[in-house]
Amino acid sequence: MSTSSKLLFNLIFLFYFTWIYATLKYDDEFISNKLEEDNFWDNLLNSQKPENKNSNKYYNSVEKLLSLDDPWPKGFFNKSITICADVKSPNIVYKIDGGDITKCKKGQKAVAVGNYRNGQNETGWGILEIETFADFSEEIQSYAAGLAEGLLTKNQIHLHYLNTASQICNNASAGYCDQLHNYIKTNLKWIKSKVNSLAKNDIYWRHVELTFTQLTGINDGYEDINISGDYYPRVEFKNNSILLIQMSGDFYDLEHVFKKNPNLESEPSHCSGFIKITEGNEDLLMSHVSMAGYNTMNRILKLYKFAFDTKKSPGNIVTFSGYPAALSSADDYTLTSAGLLSIETTIAVFNEPLYEKVKENKHLHCWLRSYLANRLSKTARDWVQLFGRYNSGTYNNQWTVLDYKLFKPKQELPQTDLIWILEQIPGLVVSRDVTWFIKSYGYWPSYNIPFLSKISELSGFSAKGQINNWWRWGFTPRAKIFHRDHKKVKDLKTLRELMRYNNYQHDEYSRCKCTPPYSAEASISTRGDLNTPDGKWEVPGMGFRNHGSIDYKGTNFELFKQLRFEVVGGPTYGGPGNLPYFSWALQK
Numbered sequence: 001m002s003t004s005s006k007l008l009f010n011l012i013f014l015f016y017f018t019w020i021y022a023t024l025k026y027d028d029e030f031i032s033n034k035l036e037e038d039n040f041w042d043n044l045l046n047s048q049k050p051e052n053k054n055s056n057k058y059y060n061s062v063e064k065l066l067s068l069d070d071p072w073p074k075g076f077f078n079k080s081i082t083i084c085a086d087v088k089s090p091n092i093v094y095k096i097d098g099g100d101i102t103k104c105k106k107g108q109k110a111v112a113v114g115n116y117r118n119g120q121n122e123t124g125w126g127i128l129e130i131e132t133f134a135d136f137s138e139e140i141q142s143y144a145a146g147l148a149e150g151l152l153t154k155n156q157i158h159l160h161y162l163n164t165a166s167q168i169c170n171n172a173s174a175g176y177c178d179q180l181h182n183y184i185k186t187n188l189k190w191i192k193s194k195v196n197s198l199a200k201n202d203i204y205w206r207h208v209e210l211t212f213t214q215l216t217g218i219n220d221g222y223e224d225i226n227i228s229g230d231y232y233p234r235v236e237f238k239n240n241s242i243l244l245i246q247m248s249g250d251f252y253d254l255e256h257v258f259k260k261n262p263n264l265e266s267e268p269s270h271c272s273g274f275i276k277i278t279e280g281n282e283d284l285l286m287s288h289v290s291m292a293g294y295n296t297m298n299r300i301l302k303l304y305k306f307a308f309d310t311k312k313s314p315g316n317i318v319t320f321s322g323y324p325a326a327l328s329s330a331d332d333y334t335l336t337s338a339g340l341l342s343i344e345t346t347i348a349v350f351n352e353p354l355y356e357k358v359k360e361n362k363h364l365h366c367w368l369r370s371y372l373a374n375r376l377s378k379t380a381r382d383w384v385q386l387f388g389r390y391n392s393g394t395y396n397n398q399w400t401v402l403d404y405k406l407f408k409p410k411q412e413l414p415q416t417d418l419i420w421i422l423e424q425i426p427g428l429v430v431s432r433d434v435t436w437f438i439k440s441y442g443y444w445p446s447y448n449i450p451f452l453s454k455i456s457e458l459s460g461f462s463a464k465g466q467i468n469n470w471w472r473w474g475f476t477p478r479a480k481i482f483h484r485d486h487k488k489v490k491d492l493k494t495l496r497e498l499m500r501y502n503n504y505q506h507d508e509y510s511r512c513k514c515t516p517p518y519s520a521e522a523s524i525s526t527r528g529d530l531n532t533p534d535g536k537w538e539v540p541g542m543g544f545r546n547h548g549s550i551d552y553k554g555t556n557f558e559l560f561k562q563l564r565f566e567v568v569g570g571p572t573y574g575g576p577g578n579l580p581y582f583s584w585a586l587q588k
Contacts, residue, residue: 077115077127079152083144083231084108090140093231095151101133111136114148118156124551124569126156126300126324134307139213141306143233146214149325150221150242153300156324157222157245160298165244168251172260179258184239184247186360192237203312204389207372208364209235211327218242218325245325246367248296249395252346253426257355257394267541271331271345272478272524272549273400273446274499275419276489277438284407285489287499287554288343289525290321290331293546294582299569300324314338315375319563321553328371332399333553335563336374339405340383341555344370344397345446349425350460357427358393366395366424379403380420384431393426396459400446404560413439421446423455430455443486447478470539477522480509492566495554500525500568502549503577513538520579525549525572527579529587548572548582 080099085092087109096103101110112132119125130148132141150157169177191208198205213235219242220231247254255264270291277284300323306316317337320329328334332344349355364372369387377383380401387399399422406414419438422431430452438444449465450456451473456465465472473479481501489495502523504510510522519542520530528547537543548571555565571582580586 077117079117080113080115081148081151082110083112083114083148085111085136085140085144087135090136091232093140093144093147093233095147095229095231109133109135111140112144112148114145114152116152120156120298124297124299125567126153128153128300129303129305131305132307138210138306138308139235140233141308142210142213143217143231143235145304145306146217146219147221147231148217150218151224152221153324154222154224156298156300157218157242160296160324161241161245163295163298164248165241168244173262176258176260180254181239183254183258183360184243187363187365188237188239188243190361191364195235195237204372204376204386207313207375208368211368211371212237214327215242215246218327222325242325245323246327247365248323248326249330249346249367249397250365250392251394253349253355253358253394253396256349256352257358265540267348267448270448270521270526270541270547271343271446272499273343273345274482274486274495275400275402275438275444276486276495277413277442278490281410281413283409283491283556283558284402284404285492285495285554285556286341286343286402286560287495287552288331288333289499289549289553290333290551291526291547291549294529294548294550294571294584294587295546296323297550297570298324299551301567303563310337313375314378315340317563318374319565321551321567326367328367328374330367331551331553332370332397333565334370334374335555335560335565336377337563338378340374340377340380340401340403341560342370342374342383342399342401343446344399345448347396347398347423347425347448347450347455347459348461349396350464351458354426354458355393362390363392364390365392366397370399379417381417381433384420384422387422388424388429388431391424391427391429393424396424396426398423398446398448398450400444404557407557409557415439419444421451423450423452425455425459428455428458443482443489445479445482445486447476447482449473449476449479468539470542477509478524481507481524484509492554492556492559495556496552496566496568497575498524499552499554500549500572500575502527502572502575502579504530505577507577512542514542519543521547525552527571527582529571529582530579546587 082096082101084094084104099113099115104110115129117127130145132145195209199209216236272289275286302322303319308316315336315338320334321331322329334342373383373387380403383401401420406418416433416435418435421434450461456462461471469475485498489498502525504518504520504523510518512519515536520527521542526548528545531544533544552568553565573579573581
């Protein structure tokens with residue numbers, strides 16, 4: 001094992017095995033209506049039914065945890081690569097197979113090293129580790145990091161692109177695709193102009209430039225048309241396959257902006273997020289479940305370790321659940337060396353006129369703003385302030401950011417700044433410190449419904465919630481399940497059981513005025529494929545569709561200190577509901 005690999009292995013992923021089948025305006029406004037929302041929540045708590053003490057025990061059939069100090073055995077990685085450059089004139093970089101940084105030629109040093117294992121058909125996950133070295137400028141490091149990733153994961157990038165971004169114009173109305181690509185090109189032109197004028201003196205725009213430099217490297221590695229093995233570090237702002245993969249979440253809303261299809265559903269994919277403080281403040285756990293189309297199950301766990309100035313970019317090291325070629329998590333679930341963990345659940349925009357605020361210029365898309373916020377933020381408040389800049393009005397989410405630095409086991413929680421949330425819609429971002437919430441109720445839930453009144457009203461959720469509790473904060477099925485079962489969470493095992501929970505045929509909170517009278521979408525981990533194809537549903541999102549939970553991620557204080565987390569890949573199965581495994585062969 002090389003020295004560089006040992007450094008990488010100090011920050012490792014902890015994961016569980018499961019089998020899956022896959023091809024596969026910043027407004028600095030802090031809402032001060034705490035009293036109103038406290039009363040609302042207290043009323044909700046009082047209205048809940050008592051816990052059923054005879055409820056079924058949770059199901060656990062996950063294989064043994066990898067808990068070795070250095071869990072990757074010899075030969076674990078399928079591929080390793082080193083990117084070398086001349087120390088005196090690094091205008092050209094070179095690739096060599098293997099992860100031994102001492103193999104660079106005389107006069108050269110390693111700029112970056114990458115290790116990759118494609119475990120897609122073993123665990124549901126590829127595992128990628130990228131590290132760069134301080135002998136070279138941040139620009140050279142960024143390009144080399146991207147190049148290594150593109151070279152190592154090109155096959156997975158291609159499959160993921162075919163399953164997702166290549167289809168963005170399918171079943172679209174006339175003119176949609178031209179409008180979309182013209183919008184992207186105009187936005188790239190504006191970003192390039194801002195980088196050219198501001199990057200030298202503005203750290204934010206400098207890192208915008210570094211991010212696009214990394215993208216350029218990924219694209220070069222993915223295309224890999226340079227037979228000589230020489231690559232030229234640079235930054236490009238191009239509308240290509242790699243950029244489209246970054247924008248996967250942004251397309252949820254751009255489809256509405258440019259009216260892709262008159263029958264387009266208002267609700268994008270869902271996610272479940274959760275934070276729990278255990279009894280006596282002994283531990284602090286944070287988890288997330290992604291829900292999406294099953295065509296998105298080409299997954300990669302990533303570690304990026306950049307040798308940048310930590311005073312200027314404290315989040316130089318990140319671990320996250322992600323996708324081939326994607327720089328940001330997009331789930332989202334990201335741990336940073338600044339002690340922060342960020343997640344999000346997506347917010348629908350029912351108030352369609354809001355999309356008129358989405359413009360080609362003067363904004364940065366969500367994927368880029370989240371990547372920058374994770375890298376540049378020291379605190380949770382920093383994170384929401386940085387992310388709120390240049391709001392694109394696309395991939396509108398409720399973000400939750402936890403500052404693990406402020407947690408001390410068995411000690412009183414801080415009064416402020418432990419947890420911040422941010423909610424975004426076109427034209428408006430609102431953020432707020434919600435530390436008080438977990439101190440009062442012992443947990444924080446996130447389930448695709450705005451918590452802040454202003455966002456709820458403007459997005460249309462308040463009006464929709466009057467029609468059906470499906471869209472009502474505190475009353476939607478996942479809200480009720482979280483409230484009923486959060487006290488069962490004592491450790492990582494019980495955290496995982498809650499987050500993978502789905503007992504839709506027997507849980508009272510999964511029932512609906514439907515035929516049949518329940519929905520597999522009404523649980524913490526959803527399985528839309530298990531709903532009856534010819535059923536009758538109160539809400540379209542309750543029915544049969546290509547949608548469900550595709551993973552689980554969870555961590556606690558001890559794991560987080562090492563930037564580690566445990567994961568499960570693929571749709572939930574088994575459990576108290578005895579759900580069947582997901583299989584492509586059974587899909588119609």
